[in-house]
C-alpha cells in the first residue's frame with residue numbers, strides 16, 4: 005500500500021464523510037442501534053456521538069484500516085459504552101454466529117470490495133430477531149444521473165479509496181439475505197451522482 009492510500013486517503017475520506025447532510029443522516033439511523041452492536045467500516049468514528057448510550061451495551065467497531073480507526077480516539081473517549089476495534093474486513097467477520105443484536109452500516113457498502121459476501125457475514129453474526137440498520141449512497145433513480153454515475157465511477161473509485169457511485173443498495177441488502185422492513189430515499193444536497201441516499205432497517209431472512 006502506498007503512502008497516499010495509507011496516510012492521506014484516511015484524512016480525505018474522513019473529511020468527505022463529515023459533511024452536515026451526512027451528519028443529519030447519521031442522526032436518523034444510529035440511535036436505532038441497541039444491545040451488542042457491530043458497526044461495519046467504522047472509519048474515523050463519526051457515528052460514535054450519535055449512539056444512544058442508554059441502549060448500547062457494547063460496540064464492535066469493525067474497520068480494516070488501522071489508520072482510519074486511530075482517528076476516532078477523541079470520540080471514543082466520550083462514549084459511555086465499551087468499544088472494541090475489530091481489525092478485519094466485513095467479508096470474514098471474526099465473531100460467533102448469532103451473537104449481535106444490531107449491525108450498523110453507514111457509507112461503507114459503497115467501498116467494501118465484495119459487498120454480497122460481506123452482507124452474508126452480517127446476517128450470520130446477527131441474531132434472528134436482530135436488525136441491520138443502514139444508510140448508504142448508491143444508484144440513483146434518474147436515468148441521466150445514472151449515466152453520470154457510470155461515467156464517473158472509474159475515476160471516482162480510484163480517487164475515493166475504492167468508493168463506488170452506482171451500487172444497487174436495496175438489491176445488495178436483499179441478495180445478502182435480508183428483508184427490508186423500512187426504507188427511505190432522497191438526494192442529499194451536493195453532487196447528484198454521489199448523494200442519492202438509501203436508509204432503513206432490514207431483518208435477517210430465516
Ligand SMILES: C[S@@+](CC[C@H](N)C(=O)[O-])C[C@H]1O[C@@H](n2cnc3c(N)ncnc32)[C@H](O)[C@@H]1O
Nearest residue numbers: 021045046047050069093094110111112115116
Ligand atoms: C466512506 S468510509 C465510511 C466510514 C464510516 N462508515 C462513516 O460513515 O463515516 C468507508 C469505510 O469502509 C472501510 N472498508 C473498506 N473495505 C472494507 C471491508 N472490506 N470491510 C469493512 N469495511 C471496509 C474503509 O476503511 C472506510 O473506513
